[in-house]
Amino acid sequence: MAEHWFISGANRGIGHGLATLVAERGDDVTASVRSEKAREALQRDVARHRARFAIVSFDTRDEDAIRAAAKTVEEPIDVLVCNAGAYGPQSQSTLDMDFRGALDLFDVNTLGPLRVVQALLPHLRRAEKPRIVLISSGLGSTKTAGSTNIAYRAAKAALNKIAQGLAHDLERDGIIVVALNPGWVRTDMGGRNAELSVEESASGIVATIDALTPGDSGRFVDYRGEDTPW
Structure with missing residues (x-):
């Protein structure tokens, strides 16, 4: 039975791989991108799946834009993958920190997914x-x-919490x-x-998500479904 996946940050990398894979097997996909240019590129890539694809645009820093996008979604969402993220500023060591850049990174990588979850x-x-x-x-x-x-490490640790x-x-x-x-991915x-x-x-992530049960809730797993230490 087809499911509806919502995948944020789907115009490239892991998000793009996930969106393409689940659409190819027949699932419905709503994919988010951040810019019109990214939307156009993704639409070209998935044109053959157009009947099962919808694309929305928002920056995960922008709560109003996320909630507006959520209002355009009519179907229930079976799987929400909060993938959109960033690596952060060039200077992010404990001895040389771009503090403004680090705060922005937390806004994107930690609070951004929570905004998406709450809206959907x-x-x-x-x-x-x-x-x-x-x-x-x-x-x-x-x-x-x-x-x-x-800063990236700390933002992801906070996301785990x-x-x-x-x-x-x-x-x-x-x-x-x-x-x-997701592992160390090219x-x-x-x-x-x-x-x-x-x-x-992406194939490992999809298999892991397909196999999730209520007993898995609250785990930190890798793309093979195995535990990653907190």
Whole structure:
């Protein structure tokens, strides 16, 4: 039975891979992009799936734009993947921090997904098996040593805490919530030396999401469905 996926940040990288994959297998997809240029590029890429694709535009910093986009969605949402994010400023070490850039990164990577979740909750509550997936990172694990890109690491660690809180608060609604580590992927953010192709990560993520049960809510899993240390 076809499901309806809402995927934020779907114009490139992992989001694009997920949107394409689930559309190819027959699921309905609503994909978000940030700019009109990105919308046009995504529309060209998925033209063969047009009957199953809808594209909305918003910046995850903009609550009003997110809520306006949510009002254009009529169907229940079975799977919400909060994928849109950024890597942050060039200077983000503990000894040399672009504080303004770091605050903006938290706005995008930590609060942005929460804005999207809150705006789309009415659609999730109407689904039979609603799932929320917050795309995190292995760098967000507090067990991962190192301090490079510390603002990014901290923002993803904070997103993991948001996932835990949502899992607790939405348990009564039967909504499954997980934080998900997609692995080190060859995207603009991950770089050419990363371990995984977009297709490998996306196919694993889709299989993991398909297999989620209520008992998984509140977990931090990777693209293979295995636990990532908090």
